Amino acid sequence: QQQVKQSPQSLIVQKGGISIINCAYENTAFDYFPWYQQFPGKGPALLIAIRPDVSEKKEGRFTISFNKSAKQFSLHIMDSQPGDSATYFCAARNRGTYKYIFGTGTRLKVLA
Amino acid sequence: DAGVIQSPRHEVTEMGQEVTLRCKPISGHNSLFWYRQTMMRGLELLIYFNNNVPIDDSGMPEDRFSAKMPNASFSTLKIQPSEPRDSAVYFCASNSGGRSNEQFFGPGTRLTVL
Numbered sequence: 001q002q003q004v005k006q007s008p009q010s011l012i013v014q015k016g017g018i019s020i021i022n023c024a025y026e027n028t029a030f031d032y033f034p035w036y037q038q039f040p041g042k043g044p045a046l047l048i049a050i051r052p053d054v055s056e057k058k059e060g061r062f063t064i065s066f067n068k069s070a071k072q073f074s075l076h077i078m079d080s081q082p083g084d085s086a087t088y089f090c091a092a093r094n095r096g097t098y099k100y101i102f103g104t105g106t107r108l109k110v111l112a
Numbered sequence: 113d114a115g116v117i118q119s120p121r122h123e124v125t126e127m128g129q130e131v132t133l134r135c136k137p138i139s140g141h142n143s144l145f146w147y148r149q150t151m152m153r154g155l156e157l158l159i160y161f162n163n164n165v166p167i168d169d170s171g172m173p174e175d176r177f178s179a180k181m182p183n184a185s186f187s188t189l190k191i192q193p194s195e196p197r198d199s200a201v202y203f204c205a206s207n208s209g210g211r212s213n214e215q216f217f218g219p220g221t222r223l224t225v226l
Contacts (some may be wrong), residue, residue, distance in 0.1 A: 032213050043116070043203050043217030044155070089155060098143050098207055099168055100215065102155040 004092050006103030013110050019077040021106045023090035026071060030092035034100070035064065035075050038087045047088070048075070080110045114138075116218035118204050124224045130192040133221045136185055137206030145215060146179055146189050147203040155203075161187065162209070194225045 005024045013019045023033075034049035050057045050064040050073065057064045063076040077084055090103040117136040125131055137144050145160040159169040161181045172179070176195070181187040191198055201222050205215040 034213065036217075041219075043205070043219050045217065046214045049213065093213065097168070098145070098160060098162065098209070098215075099157060101157075104154040 004090060004101050004103045006090050006106060008106060009104070010107045011109070013080045013108065015080065015082060015110055015112055017080050017110075019075075019080045019084065019108055019110070021075045021088055021090070021108070022072065023074065023092075023103050024070075024072045025092050025101075027092070027094070027101075028071075029095045030101075031095040032093040033064070033066065033073050034091050034093075035062075036089045036091060036102075038089065038105075044089060077108075080108075082110045082112045084108060085110050116204055116206055116216055118202075118218040118221050120221060121219065122222045122224075124226065125194055126226050127195055128193045129225075130190065131194045131198075131223060131225075133189040133202050133204075133223070135187045135189070135204030135218060137187070137204070138208075138216055139185070140208060141206035141216070142184065142209045143207040144181060144187050145205040145207070146187070147205065147217075149201045149203060149220070150199075158189070191223075194223075196225045199223055199225050 035047045036044035037047040038044040048059050048062045050066050052068050061078045066073045087105045087107050089105050091100040119134045143162050146158040149155045158171045159179045164181045179189045201220045203220045205217045207215045
């Protein structure tokens with residue numbers, strides 16, 4: 001119940017295309033859903049986040065879509081660029097704690 | 113702001129040796145987290161502290177692992193004795209608490225146990 005399942009494991013997209021990464025969860029006590037971006041040799045950094053009372057959040061080229069009834073959320077990267085090539089992690093936080101459960105990560109490669 | 117500082121950045125040791133990883137959180141942050149990242153298991157939370165007190169250590173794999181936070185600006189993660197399966201990248205992260213949700217990660221320590 002504490003798992004966050006992420007797919008796909010890896011993704012190759014052409015420059016200008018749309019990258020879509022999906023996550024699913026079971027625990028209804030999760031109340032905050034961030035996406036983190038990690039470049040090789042670096043620590044993860046917060047990209048965008050959403051709360052379950054909102055169905056969509058957009059920041060620039062990055063959008064989170066959230067489906068509370070299906071317990072699924074996804075990251076969309078519009079107009080993908082080679083600089084977006086990184087590993088992306090979804091996460092979920094237990095309500096009332098600072099504890100995150102991370103997905104297994106998606107390695108994105110955007111071809112120039 | 114220097115961000116979260118971790119040392120060493122790389123550590124190579126032999127099986128059976130003691131390893132100590134260090135972390136300095138962002139000044140003013142009162143929550144600190146230790147994570148382990150491997151290809152097989154992804155990013156796992158080992159332990160987290162709030163106001164220097166360990167809150168949840170359920171992710172600590174076994175008694176060989178211990179973590180301390182003697183003050184608000186310093187934490188250690190110790191492995192004694194180390195084993196090859198402990199090889200991973202260990203991240204420290206901090207959070208300012210309250211209504212803030214963002215965890216700020218350090219650059220990590222890559223540990224190799226031979």
